[in-house]
Amino acid sequence: MTTLSHRIGYAVNSNWRHYLQLCKPKVVLLLLITAVVGMLLANPRWQDWQTLIAATVGIAGAAAAAAVFNHLADSSIDRVMQRTRYRPLVRGVLTAKQALWFAVLLTTVSLNLLWWLVNPLTAVLSFTGLMGYAVVYTRFLKYRTSQNIVLGGLSGALPPLLGWTSVTNQVSIEPLLLVLLIFVWTPAHFWPLAIERLDDYRRAKVPMLPVTHGVAYTRDAIVGYTLLLLPVSVLPVCIGMSGVLYLLSALLLGGWFLCSALMLCLYPDRQSAMRTFYVSIYYLFGVFGALLVDHLWRLWSLS
Template sequence: MVVKTLVKMASLKDYILLTKPGIVLLVLITTLTGMYFAQRGMPPVELVFWTLLGTGLASAGSAVLNQYFDRDIDALMERTKSRPLPLGSVAPSHAFWFGVSLLSLSFLIMFFFTNPIATFFTALASFFYISVYTLSLKRKSPLATEIGGVAGAMPPVIGYTAVTGSLSLEPLILFLIMFIWQPPHFWVLAIKYAQDYKVAGIPTMPVVRGIEHTKVRTLLYTAGLLPVSLLPYFYGMAGEIYFLSASLLSLIYLALTLKFVSSKEPKGGFLFFYSILYLALLFTIMVFDMRR
């Protein structure tokens, strides 16, 4: 009985790992930010619950299917070979239907409890991540990172449209911040594991154009993030506290990137960690200092 219980617990843990909980959490934070700006305050609790549940399930389902389709290359890389599918702790067919089920449930929740526009953007984000990024571009072009960023930048748009049922410039500004943030965030990891990607045959920027080129590109994107991060202030979405905080956070990000670029070490563990912290703090402070 104890053995069976442990197997079930291990199995449950493997399925949870497939959903990439850390990424789901970031998706929920940015989705909620979009909802706050649409409502200019806390939206109805019921709507928040269903929107976050639907968006979270879509993110989780997309992550599962991404790992299903990438299970062959994940097995070749040190960073990913211990994931549930390469290890064989979850059967590929089980992972596939698990991902499909999560996505299906997500779309049903969004359709019945939010509105068609929010449902459309949820489906569009999943389509972009699975079909455009994972299946079409990842194994063919280093541009997969930049083009695929459309999917990762969609959560605040989903949150905003779930409340309003329409688009405006505000969610597009939030989209732009996340879109510019994603490539430098990923490239730090891609540089660290460049040999891994080379072995697996994935044409990431460091593999195709070299580490120095990728570092410079990372710096350019991070520098571009500074003025873009201030747009919520200039457009009247957030106040002076946000302006000062965004400026400081972005300058620290830029300084850390400069240090990374000038270093001969390919590892940028702290920079990668800071990029996640940066986005979480930026959106949290934006909500705290939102102009009503």
Template sequence: MSSSVEYTSSVPAVSPGPDAVASRPPMTAGRKIRAYVELTKPRVIELLLVTTLPTMIFAQRGFPDVLTMLATLVGGALAAGASGAFNCYIDRDIDRLMKRTERRPLVTGEVTPREALVFSWTLAVLSVLILGFGANWLAAALGVAAIFFYVVVYSLILKRRTEQNIVWGGIAGCFPVVIGWAAVRGTVEWPAIVLFTVIFLWTPPHYWPLSMKYKRDYQEADVPMLGAVASARLVSNQVVLYAWATVVCSLLLVPMGWAGIVYTAVALGVGGWFVWESHVLQREAQRDDFEDRKAMKVFHLSITYLTLLFIALAVDPFVGEPLMQVAVGR
């Protein structure tokens, strides 16, 4: 983690333009707090928590201990927030070049680079302590790994160097499910690996459509997201392949003897919808008049898909037995 400070020390300081300074309202405590919250990328945290809690319920086959559950959710949220804040610190030079990110606190000057860095490290340390003492130290170690992957592997090493950045850097977003599983069961088992892999495979067809929409932004910032450096046809082909892989992987819980009727039905239903819309995107991408909003439909649908899949994961233990147990008459 110390390498992040060393690497980013060469990044030029980002100062807001004179127009931004002139139009900026006076700094208040409330506005400062909102700026710090924005650094954590709260919408990303929400999505990560949507996968963590259902995984804990599924692993426990019921509701886990309240204190363990709260410690895991709070610690996980702080780890994700620390990762987001570190990312804002590292990317402050390119964020000012992109319309999608030009209002982030480090670009507008609402938070200084030093404040952001101290804030990031504080959240990271707190997250590890809460996960360690509130859940167990395996969960805490996995939290450290999640931060490392997002900050070092993705933000520092991959993001500006390869079009496959989100594929391998996206591993960071897979850790909440294994953190949740480890918090409940004290180990990482095959069902947790399957859920980890589902999110790993889901990340490219989730993010690449967004990069198609903001293609010009990434080109301006010289960030080689696949959607910015490849044709819409190539990107849509990749989206279809990853969407299929995601859905197939999600169904592995059935023959493993963990998934019941609720999870299986939802995985098939929303999975089929996700794959269908990916194929629609692929077909539309062949047209010369292809519109970015087609890609954004898949982006938004991918969020709905993952949310419904994990809601079903949480409901499943309370509705009947796993299908494989029923099939063999157990």
């Protein structure tokens, strides 16, 4: 009996981990941080904790559902890619039917939470982002154009807007500038990883930029997007949304990101590509952290 209970417990724990892996928790965490910052920028004194929790859980659930749908759509190419061959659907530890029902459950629960406990606008925008990633990007753009990550990046750029609308129930220029920042950041973030996984994408016949145009062209494009990030990142200052503290942080972080991209051009190896990839993640954390700290500092100074 003890042995049987141990086996059942192991199976439950193992399945829980497999379902969690389908959700791409690290990606969801990054998106969720930008959404929460969007909430706090909209109203840092917000005390409606029920809505705050519902919005956070709802946005996270919608992002996780999109990730599960992505696993389902990509299961065929995941089998031939080194980076993805250990995913649950490839290994057969979960079936496509189980993943589909899980994705439907996440979608239903998250969108209902947002519709009834937050507001319909946030629910509709979340559904739009989910469909943009799971259907438009994964099923169409990914396999048809080398600009797939650029055109499909809008869905992943929506979380700050979702956080903002959770509080204000309206769209305004401030969160749209944050969406633009993530939209421009996405290619410079993803293409270094695509360079490092070039053989995988060639094997899977996915037309990522380094596959279709070569690594040298992709490195130049990464530099171009990091250069574009510099003026885009200071737009919040131009409209009075942020102040000097954020401006200095954005320029320093942008300079660091740009230097990493330039080093990738000077030392074109896969180690440099992964270094640039990780720098891009730290950059986004840093920029959104600076936005929030600057906002709270200015409020404290005025009080």
